[in-house]
Amino acid sequence: MKPDIEKRTDIEKFVTLFYDYVRVDKTIGFIFNDVVKINWEKHIALITDFWEAILLDNPVYKNNAMEVHYEINKILPLQPVHFESWLHLFNKAIDELFEGKTATLAKTRAKSISDVMQYKMQQAKNKSSLI
Secondary structure, eight states, X not given: OOOOOOSHHHHHHHHHHHHHHHHHOTTTXXXXXXXXXXXXXXXXXXXXXXXXXXXXXXXXXXXXXXXXXXXXXXXXXXXXXXXXXXXXXXHHHHHHHOOSHHHHHHHHHHHHHHHHHHHHHHHHHHHHHHO
């Protein structure tokens, strides 16, 4: 049996594995590597904060997650296939390392985040096409 997610180091472990997958993914890797040109060290720490706030109720994340994605969406309109790939890789990283209540919560929250973000990006696209 695999352990459950219990502490920040667990979150950092799955976030790091997830982004290892993302970096080489043919569907979304280029967004991070070429379009945004992510500073991986800073990004992994920031996203670890994000998931720590969500999964462990520790309010260490202080940014607006949607804001940066609106900016990306202006440069490269995010499509359903991008969100599907993101979610698949996220779940793959969780499933490889963890199981249990918090691991399941992480996958459930990731699906919700993906759905909401996809909806909001489509809304932003629709608004900009009306102008």
